[in-house]
Amino acid sequence: xxKLYIGTNTKMVQTIAQSKAxxxxxxxxTADIPREQMELFVIPSYTSLExxxxxxxxxxxxxxxxNMCWEDTGQxxxxxxxxxxxxxxxxxxxxxxxxxxxxxxxxxxxxxxxxHAALRHGFTPLLCIGETKLQKMQGIADEVLxxxxxTGLFGVDRNPPPLxxxxxxxxxxxxxxxxxxxxxxxxxxxxxxxxxxxxFGKLGASIPILYGxxxxxxxxxxxxxxxHIDGLFIGRSAWDAERFDAIIRMVLxxxxxx
Ligand code: 13P
Numbered sequence: 001x002x003k004l005y006i007g008t009n010t011k012m013v014q015t016i017a018q019s020k021a022x023x024x025x026x027x028x029x030t031a032d033i034p035r036e037q038m039e040l041f042v043i044p045s046y047t048s049l050e051x052x053x054x055x056x057x058x059x060x061x062x063x064x065x066x067n068m069c070w071e072d073t074g075q076x077x078x079x080x081x082x083x084x085x086x087x088x089x090x091x092x093x094x095x096x097x098x099x100x101x102x103x104x105x106x107x108x109x110x111x112x113x114x115x116h117a118a119l120r121h122g123f124t125p126l127l128c129i130g131e132t133k134l135q136k137m138q139g140i141a142d143e144v145l146x147x148x149x150x151t152g153l154f155g156v157d158r159n160p161p162p163l164x165x166x167x168x169x170x171x172x173x174x175x176x177x178x179x180x181x182x183x184x185x186x187x188x189x190x191x192x193x194x195x196x197x198x199x200f201g202k203l204g205a206s207i208p209i210l211y212g213x214x215x216x217x218x219x220x221x222x223x224x225x226x227x228h229i230d231g232l233f234i235g236r237s238a239w240d241a242e243r244f245d246a247i248i249r250m251v252l253x254x255x256x257x258x
Contacts, residue, residue: 004255005231007041008238019048025241027059053089064092108151172213179214189228
């Protein structure tokens with residue numbers, strides 16, 4: 001059965017109190033939507049994880065973490081261990097987000113170590129990939145995506161791995177971003193699908209691929225209507241529960257009809 005994959009990363013924005021209020025409202029608003037039709041996830045700040053986890057479990061929302069260290073324990077000041085995330089009920093770990101790669105200097109090799117650690121601990125990695133504006137202008141977006149997938153997933157031998165891919169072009173993300181057109185996003189998603197099939201064979205085609213980068217109520221439907229776009233990964237437009245619920249309801253029938 002077709003399913004909608006949809007979620008938000010609240011970045012370094014919501015406090016514990018704000019996360020709790022947001023999740024309680026989102027859970028209540030979406031309570032009537034059967035979760036077999038929709039995988040709904042929220043990725044709050046680390047400090048919110050414990051209290052958010054309780055609300056998520058009560059409302060059929062998957063809890064995610066924004067990053068994770070590849071080591072279980074040790075002298076890694078400022079990092080968060082898979083064991084610590086496990087304690088809070090995290091199920092999804094977002095790895096390689098553009099802001100981690102471009103503001104915090106994460107590279108594909110680090111992302112690859114994190115993917116392995118996540119799989120070892122039974123998390124579902126949400127691997128984020130995307131080209132910069134310069135790479136887009138140079139016409140090498142597809143090459144960049146292939147390299148990010150081949151290196152980020154190097155050595156993963158589970159077939160297919162429990163994995164979500166988020167295609168988030170760097171130039172499309174955030175307040176200064178410009179959303180990709182549905183046509184452009186679909187072309188990149190098709191490259192991603194092909195690469196996953198090369199890596200994992202036929203079963204690789206079943207790995208959900210989400211689009212992220214300035215998704216909003218105006219463009220959400222045209223994006224989800226594309227055959228290779230299985231879901232949406234939303235920032236700002238999802239941080240108000242009512243607005244997020246409205247986007248979900250707008251795109252759900254289209255995702256289900258695929
Ligand atoms: P925006 O939707 O605010 O552009 O953020 C997207 C994103 O980075 C999701 O991880």
